[in-house]
Amino acid sequence: xxxxxxxxxxxxxxxxxxxxxxxxxxxxxxxxxxxxxxxxxxxxxxxxxxxxxxxxxxxxxxxxxxxxxxxxxxxxxxxxxxxxxxxxxxxxxxxxxxxxxxxxxxxxxxxxxxxxxxxxxxxxxxxxxxxxxxxxxxxxxxxxxxxxxxxxxxxxxxxxxxxxxxxxxxxxxxxxxxxxxxxxxxxxxxx
Amino acid sequence: xxxxxxxxxxxxxxxxxxxxxxxxxxxxxxxxxxxxxxxxxxxxxxxxxxxxxxxxxxxxxxxxxxxxxxxxxxxxxxxxxxxxxxxxxxxxxxxxxxxxxxxxxxxxxxxxxxxxxxxxxxxxxxxxxxxxxxxxxxxxxxxxxxxxxxxxxxxxxxxxxxxxxxxxxxxxxxxxxxxxxxxxxxxxxxxxxxxxxxxxxxxxxxxxxxxxxxxxxxxxxxxxxxxxxxxxxxxxxxxxxxxxxxxxxxxxxxxxxxxxxxxxxxxxxxxxxxxxxxxxxxxxxxxxxxxxxxxxxxxxxxxxxxxxxxxxxxxxxxxxxxxxxxxxxxxxxxxxxxxxxxxxxxxxxxxxxxxxxxxxxxxxxxxxxxxxxxxxxxxxxxxxxxxxxxx
Numbered sequence: 001x002x003x004x005x006x007x008x009x010x011x012x013x014x015x016x017x018x019x020x021x022x023x024x025x026x027x028x029x030x031x032x033x034x035x036x037x038x039x040x041x042x043x044x045x046x047x048x049x050x051x052x053x054x055x056x057x058x059x060x061x062x063x064x065x066x067x068x069x070x071x072x073x074x075x076x077x078x079x080x081x082x083x084x085x086x087x088x089x090x091x092x093x094x095x096x097x098x099x100x101x102x103x104x105x106x107x108x109x110x111x112x113x114x115x116x117x118x119x120x121x122x123x124x125x126x127x128x129x130x131x132x133x134x135x136x137x138x139x140x141x142x143x144x145x146x147x148x149x150x151x152x153x154x155x156x157x158x159x160x161x162x163x164x165x166x167x168x169x170x171x172x173x174x175x176x177x178x179x180x181x182x183x184x185x186x187x188x189x190x191x
Numbered sequence: 192x193x194x195x196x197x198x199x200x201x202x203x204x205x206x207x208x209x210x211x212x213x214x215x216x217x218x219x220x221x222x223x224x225x226x227x228x229x230x231x232x233x234x235x236x237x238x239x240x241x242x243x244x245x246x247x248x249x250x251x252x253x254x255x256x257x258x259x260x261x262x263x264x265x266x267x268x269x270x271x272x273x274x275x276x277x278x279x280x281x282x283x284x285x286x287x288x289x290x291x292x293x294x295x296x297x298x299x300x301x302x303x304x305x306x307x308x309x310x311x312x313x314x315x316x317x318x319x320x321x322x323x324x325x326x327x328x329x330x331x332x333x334x335x336x337x338x339x340x341x342x343x344x345x346x347x348x349x350x351x352x353x354x355x356x357x358x359x360x361x362x363x364x365x366x367x368x369x370x371x372x373x374x375x376x377x378x379x380x381x382x383x384x385x386x387x388x389x390x391x392x393x394x395x396x397x398x399x400x401x402x403x404x405x406x407x408x409x410x411x412x413x414x415x416x417x418x419x420x421x422x423x424x425x426x427x428x429x430x431x432x433x434x435x436x437x438x439x440x441x442x443x444x445x446x447x448x449x450x451x452x453x454x455x456x457x458x459x460x461x462x463x464x465x466x467x468x469x470x471x472x473x474x475x476x477x478x479x480x481x482x483x484x485x486x487x488x489x490x491x492x493x494x495x496x497x498x499x500x501x502x503x504x505x506x507x508x509x510x511x512x513x514x515x516x517x518x519x520x521x522x523x524x525x526x527x528x529x530x531x532x533x534x535x536x537x538x539x540x541x542x543x544x545x546x547x548x549x550x551x552x553x554x555x556x557x558x559x560x561x562x563x564x565x566x567x568x569x570x571x572x573x574x575x576x577x578x579x580x581x582x
Contacts (some may be wrong), residue, residue, distance in 0.1 A: 016461065042284055064302075129285055153556040160305060167301035174283040176217040176263060177301045179339065184212040 013037055015136060022143045036137050036159045040166045043130035044173050046122035052173065053120055054104055056093075062178065063167035065161065076109070089114065095183070114139060137162055193581070194195040195560040196246045201568075202236035208248065211329060211337035213308040216263025219341035221273060225331035225354040226253035226331045228560070228567050228577045229277075229362060230388050232503055234456070235322070236552030240504065242306065242323040251277035251319040252361040253331030254354060257345075263306045273345035274360045275338055276529035279317040279328060282343035292316065298340060299326045310505070315526065316430050332560060334581045346533040349541075356540055358578065359393070364547060365532040366500050367393025367453070371401055373498035374449035375525035380561035381405045383438055383447035383490065384424070385483045389550055389576055390500055391453035391559050395424045396545055398451075402513060407441060409434055412572040438490045446492030454483035455501025488514050499524035550576040557581040 010017075015037025025040075042049055051060055054075045056069045067088060068080040075095045080088050091112035097105035108119040116139035123132045171178050180187045194208045211220055229252050232242050254274040256259070257267050267273065280292035285293050299307060303326050304314035310324075316338070320330015329336060338345060348357045367390050374382055382398040384391050387410035396407050409421035409427045416426040427437050438447055483501065485499035488511045491497055497520050515522065539545045552575045555563050564578040 041285065043283060043288070104431070120327075163308075164301040164305070164394070167297075167304060170284075171297045171301070175217070175281045175297050175340070177217060179281075179298055179326070180214060181300055181303070181329070183209065184214050187214045 004090035013039070013134070036162050037134060037158070038162045039132055039134040040163075041125050041129060041132050042170045042172050042173050046124060046133075049131055049133060049173055051099045052102070054098070054100075054171075062172050063165045064168070075112050077106075093118075106172050133166070135162055135166055192334035193444035193557055194558065195250060195561055195579075196245075197235060197243055197247045197249055198245045200234060201565075203236065203249065203564050205558050205560055206246075206326055207436075208333075209342075211335055213259055213261045213460075214337065215339060216261040217340050217342050218261040219264055219267050219273075219338045219345070220252075220259040221255040221275060221331075221336050221338055221341075221345070222258045223253050223255040223336060223581045225248050225255070225358045226286070226557075226579050226581065227358060227525075227581070228252075230270075230320070230390070232486065232564070233568055234502070235578045236568060240324070242327075244323065244327075245321075246331040247320070247327070248331075248333050249320040249322055249333030250330035250336075252363070253336065254348070254358050254361065255331075256339075257334075258335070260295075260341070265344045267347070271329075271345075271347050272350060273347055274357050275319070275331065275336075276344045276346075276360075276365075276533070277319055278318065278344070278526060278529045279326065279509055280337055280530055281340050282530075283374060285573055287343070290528055290531040291525075292528040292530045298446070303327055317528075323562050332557065332579060332581075334557070341483075344530055347536060347551065348537065350437070352430050352540065355551060357547070357579065359389070359539065359547050359550075360529075360533055360536055360540075362527065362529065363389040364393050364455050364536055364545070365529045366390050366527040367395075368397040368523075368536060369527050369534055370394040370451050370453060370498050370500035371397035371403075373500075374398065374401075374403075374451065375521075376401045376403050376449060377400055379404045380448040381407065381442050382451065383407045383409065383487075384419075384451045384453055385409045385487055385581075387412065387419045387426075387454075388453065388499065392418055392422060393552060394451050394453055394500065395419050397423050398449075399423050399537070400544065402447075407438065407447065411503075414572045415517045415575065418575065422546070434486060435490050442492070446490055446495065448492055449496040449498065450487045450491040452484045452487045452497070452499045452501045456481075456503050467522065488520065491520055492520070493518045494520070496521045496523070502526075502528070551578055553577045555579055557559070 015103050059069050060066045065081050067082045070078040072078055077093050079093055080090045083089050092109035093106045094109050095106045103121050107117040108115050119136045121134045125132045171172050192210050193205055195203055195205055196206050209248055232249055257269055257271040267573045278293045279298040280287050280295040281297040283295040290330050293316050297315050298439050299318035303323055306324050307314040317326030317328055319328050371394050380403050382403045384394050387408050395406050395408055406424040409429055410425040411428055420426050557579050560579050566574045567577050
């Protein structure tokens with residue numbers, strides 16, 4: 001059946017839309033928010049993946065830039081992200097949506113220097129293929145020196161950072177390790 | 192330990208480097224007893240594969256003895272004698288579960304996989320000793336090597352079979368075998384093989400074992416054509432005959448039912464150095480020269496099968512897409528899913544049904560490896576395969 005012409009013509013995810021086609025509320029509700037998304041298929045049940053991710057203390061095991069996440073209470077966590085050239089940037093994040101086995105969403109707490117939000121969704125992949133995991137990260141780059149630092153933190157291309165982090169998450173969940181060609185002293189901390 | 196390291200075009204050296212160690216739970220450390228120089232190592236030697244770094248250890252055809260295993264590896268034990276596939280595969284992802292090991296989603300490290308993904312749309316697996324595009328893993332032309340996911344790749348071989356008989360399970364025998372399997376050979380078939388290097392010669396043997404009626408091998412080095420003939424092929428020297436006309440006449444005007452390109456980008460040289468930039472532009476400049484592949488597609492009979500084990504890396508110009516489509520050819524290719532074939536091929540070797548030692552022309556100590564590269568590069572007629580002995 002033909003689609004009505006005034007309906008959306010595409011089922012493409014928001015993160016893949018070209019800038020002119022992107023709805024203004026896609027990110028943090030501001031026009032300037034940068035949004036990046038990435039979906040990966042992981043050959044494990046979504047309940048397992050959700051459970052690992054829901055313990056935010058696990059995140060530094062596969063997120064390259066995140067040095068530490070301290071879980072303060074069931075909703076609130078404190079993030080420490082390594083800054084280029086030493087030092088770190090820290091903020092609190094609050095879980096704003098939590099549906100076991102399906103979804104976790106968080107936002108930076110009121111007053112954080114860097115406004116950002118993250119959302120991870122878990123769906124069944126086609127039969128026998130595990131789960132599809134989609135991460136969406138939005139952040140609102142501040143101006144000035146801090147803006148430049150944030151750009152570096154997200155390696156100017158948050159899409160690349162997101163896909164690397166998701167690859168490591170997939171490696172850890174599927175193989176129990178994080179692949180590396182580095183010698184023992186330089187290898188990632190993962191397992 | 193001592194290892195063969197890359198430093199630039201035609202500059203490889205045997206140097207003392209740090210010993211490898213266990214990094215991940217499923218790793219093993221192997222003490223190398225035999226390791227070969229592969230035709231594809233010559234691309235590295237010629238400096239036409241991007242992302243190599245000075246000091247990288249080369250080598251992806253090797254075997255030896257397990258000297259250390261990680262705490263998460265319950266399949267290997269110290270003292271096992273193993274042949275290691277050149278493809279690194281995790282064994283757990285969708286692709287490994289479907290035995291498409293060279294497409295493993297996990298073995299190329301997350302920060303190295305970007306370039307592979309930009310080039311090919313999705314990242315390919317890690318490989319030993321073959322640039323940072325495929326993970327930057329240290330290779331096996333060394334005294335020792337770290338083998339990641341060693342509970343999936345290496346096959347344990349019995350002591351009764353000497354190294355020379357089983358070493359080529361690491362790459363060229365399964366690669367030639369998969370090339371023939373991709374031809375979906377039927378009784379009465381004629382299979383034509385372009386290139387009588389090690390992979391082409393194993394493809395000749397494999398096609399005959401799979402029941403090909405005839406195999407026609409094409410090359411210009413007399414010594415290599417002689418080896419092909421010795422394995423049961425008819426041969427065509429492309430410097431003496433028009434290959435297309437010869438194949439048409441030799442097959443009663445029908446053409447070969449299946450054609451194998453075991454030449455790859457070596458055929459006329461190659462310049463991949465800017466391929467990553469090219470991939471990022473919409474210019475799609477040609478990087479791979481495909482003389483052999485063009486001839487393969489034109490010579491193959493209508494409705495026939497084309498198999499490409501030859502290595503290509505980038506983009507090609509004047510690809511005969513019309514002949515491919517109009518003749519209804521099937522095209523199958525890929526880096527070898529080595530792990531899939533090892534048990535059955537080891538059995539063929541044990542039964543004496545395939546000759547795996549005929550190729551070896553030189554056996555050298557590891558210290559002589561630079562000389563081995565030079566000979567393999569410059570004397571392709573006489574130097575058909577170099578095996579290095581690190582211990």
